[in-house]
Amino acid sequence: MGFLSPFTSVPLLRSKVILRPSTPHDLDQLITNINSIAAEQIYLQTTTFTSDAVWDAAIREGDNPRTGQLVLLPIVNDKAIGYLRIFPGNYGERNRHVGSIGLGLLPEYRGKGIGSSLMSHALQWAPSAGFEKLEAQIIATNYPSRRLFAKFNFVVEGLRRCQLKIRDELVDELVVALLLRSEASFHCLKSFQNLTLEGV
Numbered sequence: 653m654g655f656l657s658p659f660t661s662v663p664l665l666r667s668k669v670i671l672r673p674s675t676p677h678d679l680d681q682l683i684t685n686i687n688s689i690a691a692e693q694i695y696l697q698t699t700t701f702t703s704d705a706v707w708d709a710a711i712r713e714g715d716n717p718r719t720g721q722l723v724l725l726p727i728v729n730d731k732a733i734g735y736l737r738i739f740p741g742n743y744g745e746r747n748r749h750v751g752s753i754g755l756g757l758l759p760e761y762r763g764k765g766i767g768s769s770l771m772s773h774a775l776q777w778a779p780s781a782g783f784e785k786l787e788a789q790i791i792a793t794n795y796p797s798r799r800l801f802a803k804f805n806f807v808v809e810g811l812r813r814c815q816l817k818i819r820d821e822l823v824d825e826l827v828v829a830l831l832l833r834s835e836a837s838f839h840c841l842k843s844f845q846n847l848t849l850e851g852v
């Protein structure tokens with residue numbers, strides 16, 4: 653178990669919302685929730701939950717700062733009503749310091765501050781798990797998600813034009829990111845102005 657207290661209570665709804673890391677028992681509910689949000693078509697890149705070794709390990713462990721995996725669940729009446737996950741970059745040590753973040757809530761629980769609460773906990777946890785940067789990919793038409801990430805000071809690092817096809821329409825995807833240390837300590841940073849392949 654890592655940095656997060658397993659039972660963080662958030663008094664947001666009439667019924668209490670508890671935030672806790674996932675356990676193996678949450679697997680079925682988590683898959684149901686992700687598939688249900690994916691079925692809305694407009695919010696997630698995936699159309700259906702696909703299990704892989706990273707997800708399996710992350711769900712099993714819930715909160716593992718050593719590997720940089722987090723699956724944090726908001727629980728209402730003993731039932732998971734969404735998720736937030738962070739996975740480390742998949743180029744090994746080259747981008748282990750970059751956490752990829754994704755989250756979603758069932759429709760009736762949106763717009764009540766639960767996403768903000770999940771994000772606050774994730775941002776507290778991330779440095780303790782060795783992350784120096786967090787990133788996310790957002791469907792450009794997903795304004796609630798854009799608002800949430802903007803609220804936590806993420807900035808747009810890229811726009812992938814016509815990257816996704818949703819109901820036969822091509823839609824852009826935003827790449828957003830947050831540096832977890834002061835910008836001055838990142839010597840790699842270059843200006844985005846006039847960025848070209850020929851030279852920066």
Ligand SMILES: CC(C)(COP(=O)(O)OP(=O)(O)OC[C@H]1O[C@@H](n2cnc3c(N)ncnc32)[C@H](O)[C@@H]1OP(=O)(O)O)[C@@H](O)C(=O)NCCC(=O)NCCS
Pocket residue numbers: 689695696754755756757758761762763764765766767768769788789790791794795796797799800803
């Ligand atoms: C995106 C999502 C996780 C946000 O969580 P949430 O609990 O609804 O967000 P919050 O209530 O904490 O609100 C966060 C900010 O977004 C704004 N916001 C929330 N819903 C909004 C909406 N429908 N339209 C415009 N702004 C919205 C809030 O006003 C708030 O900003 P503020 O505090 O400055 O007022 C949630 O809406 C969701 O699950 N959406 C579907 C799945 C999804 O899009 N996942 C993200 C994929 S990248």
